[in-house]
Amino acid sequence: MSNQSESPNPTSSSNKITLKTSDNEVFEVEEAVAMKFCTVKQYFDDENNNNVTSGTSTTLIPLPNVESHPLAILITYCKKHLEIKANNADNKKEMEIDMEHYEREFLKNVMPQELTELILAANYLNFKEALDFFCRAVASAIQNKSVEYVRKFFGLESDFKPGEEEKLREEFAWSFEGVDED
Amino acid sequence: MSLSFGSVQKKVLWYHTEPILQHKQPTKMSNWADLPHFIVCEIICRLSFFDDIFVVGAVCKSWKSAANSFEKPPPLPPKGPWIMLSEEREQGNKESQTRSFFNLLDTKTYDFKLPELVGRKCLGTSFGWLLTIGADLQINLFHPLSKHLISLPPQNTFCRQYTPEVEPEHLRNMFVPKCVLSRSPWNSVTNEYDRDCIIMAIYGEIRTLAFTRPGYKAWIDIESPSRAYDDIAFYKGNFYAVDAHGEVFACRIDDNQKVVAKAVAPRPKGTRDLIKKYIVESAGDLLLVLRVRGGHYYSIEDYPNYEEDEFNNVDSEDDIEDEDAPENEYEEEEEEEEEEEKKKISDNSYVTVGFTVLKLKRFTQAGSKYKYKYVKVDNLGDRALFVGDNSSVSLSASSFNGCKANCIYFTDDNIELYEETLYGGGYDMGVFSMKDGKFDKHYPESFSYYSTPLWFI
Numbered sequence: 001m002s003n004q005s006e007s008p009n010p011t012s013s014s015n016k017i018t019l020k021t022s023d024n025e026v027f028e029v030e031e032a033v034a035m036k037f038c039t040v041k042q043y044f045d046d047e048n049n050n051n052v053t054s055g056t057s058t059t060l061i062p063l064p065n066v067e068s069h070p071l072a073i074l075i076t077y078c079k080k081h082l083e084i085k086a087n088n089a090d091n092k093k094e095m096e097i098d099m100e101h102y103e104r105e106f107l108k109n110v111m112p113q114e115l116t117e118l119i120l121a122a123n124y125l126n127f128k129e130a131l132d133f134f135c136r137a138v139a140s141a142i143q144n145k146s147v148e149y150v151r152k153f154f155g156l157e158s159d160f161k162p163g164e165e166e167k168l169r170e171e172f173a174w175s176f177e178g179v180d181e182d
Numbered sequence: 183m184s185l186s187f188g189s190v191q192k193k194v195l196w197y198h199t200e201p202i203l204q205h206k207q208p209t210k211m212s213n214w215a216d217l218p219h220f221i222v223c224e225i226i227c228r229l230s231f232f233d234d235i236f237v238v239g240a241v242c243k244s245w246k247s248a249a250n251s252f253e254k255p256p257p258l259p260p261k262g263p264w265i266m267l268s269e270e271r272e273q274g275n276k277e278s279q280t281r282s283f284f285n286l287l288d289t290k291t292y293d294f295k296l297p298e299l300v301g302r303k304c305l306g307t308s309f310g311w312l313l314t315i316g317a318d319l320q321i322n323l324f325h326p327l328s329k330h331l332i333s334l335p336p337q338n339t340f341c342r343q344y345t346p347e348v349e350p351e352h353l354r355n356m357f358v359p360k361c362v363l364s365r366s367p368w369n370s371v372t373n374e375y376d377r378d379c380i381i382m383a384i385y386g387e388i389r390t391l392a393f394t395r396p397g398y399k400a401w402i403d404i405e406s407p408s409r410a411y412d413d414i415a416f417y418k419g420n421f422y423a424v425d426a427h428g429e430v431f432a433c434r435i436d437d438n439q440k441v442v443a444k445a446v447a448p449r450p451k452g453t454r455d456l457i458k459k460y461i462v463e464s465a466g467d468l469l470l471v472l473r474v475r476g477g478h479y480y481s482i483e484d485y486p487n488y489e490e491d492e493f494n495n496v497d498s499e500d501d502i503e504d505e506d507a508p509e510n511e512y513e514e515e516e517e518e519e520e521e522e523e524k525k526k527i528s529d530n531s532y533v534t535v536g537f538t539v540l541k542l543k544r545f546t547q548a549g550s551k552y553k554y555k556y557v558k559v560d561n562l563g564d565r566a567l568f569v570g571d572n573s574s575v576s577l578s579a580s581s582f583n584g585c586k587a588n589c590i591y592f593t594d595d596n597i598e599l600y601e602e603t604l605y606g607g608g609y610d611m612g613v614f615s616m617k618d619g620k621f622d623k624h625y626p627e628s629f630s631y632y633s634t635p636l637w638f639i
Contacts, residue, residue, distance in 0.1 A: 154241075
């Protein structure tokens, strides 16, 4: 099964890199996109050094710790990231505004549970911008919320021993004040 | 190309520069509690408030141990404003090395063990940091909640020194009356101290300006046509400083050439030097806040005709209409309050009796060196201003931080006159309502002869 990533930039004639996920799906992506995943880049560079003779052959890179679902989302995010960067090459402020806008829209379509998968995948791929963005997204979901709200939001349950949580709350009572209504 | 699955996995792991995930098979329903510690830590570093770190730590065991894994937690600002009470508030505070903080959110007082602050003069600098100076004349930025500390160049690296020499204790108390940061000195992306942070101070006998950055060896003087500065604000990339007459000067920091402050707004009409000036960015505007004090030190004759609308003539055409006069039925009550007010003024050597807020408005006039004129502000909207021995700050009252809209929260920063008081300074604090001009209390008093209570925000 091939999962061709849609709408490659027509002006680009760069090499394609093939990524294979843990659930055996194959993604063919632009080199520029793949190189944002530092884990892939390292592997790719090393392969090239070891394999000078192989020339322009397409490389297949297995990603045993990444499933196809988060990878597809990360590729979309990465493409958009590069596109916004290219469109505003000479205006950092514009770029930040565009990026912020895109990220806000992006989060509307992501469930909290998906966010974990994305974080783990971005971490494994060592895709720094995405990891930073997802961590920021989680942080802002937590901001000014009660402990109960945070648990519910992320589907977590308290595993503290009886009394343990109360002790925490007592010790740092001031930090549990003034949170948003759940 | 033929690579076996096993060898690839090994390779990928080898190239990974950061801690490797422990999970072997990604599961469909990933569990938030299974996030590796360092990712929970990355999330914590991106929180907006220090308080939220404890919320994260109270969610589950795994998150708690991540939150506890920091040698020092990230130095984030507190959610709501606190008053750091003066060092002498209670007997024994010095021995126990604690400082008391009053939380405006829950109106409770909390003691924090802070040996780092014993005997040191503190100034609030926003972003959760304090500027501290000891009798050793070392100057630090200190974040009391996380205990992060950044050493700044010591007092003797300022260009202008006192002549003749004075006691170090006096220098500690008086040498730097005000300090403002351009941003938090902590960079949450790199998790390091940030050289982009500019620390600007009013200093010395004649209260001039100097700046430094984390890692610099000395304070760098700023050339300016005035002196006796009262306050500084960082606004849209520039620093704005107001002097005792109310004239405002602006400068942009450039590390490669001499920084010169230029006059941008004139003295407001009708102000006097004894009226304390603050300058603060609030909801996109730059505001000049005038704090009028009475009391027997400020012999009332100094401002015989002081009235609320003293500044109405500053810019009549743009003036916002004052609200209707109070209704008659409250007259009696008001008279009583006035009596009380008069008594309060005559009993104390100084006490705050009113505030006036002016907005700097862009204005160009041929032949004038000033870029701004003043417009009187009668309503701060959703905003509350915090002034005193801190970088003046404006907060939005609707964002659950425990403050009331359209009010000015002030602490007693009249350190020059602490010695002139009967029981010490630290009593002249409260909340001034812009709506009806009335005063309310936030914390009774925090007496001391050398240490001021101040906003920790």
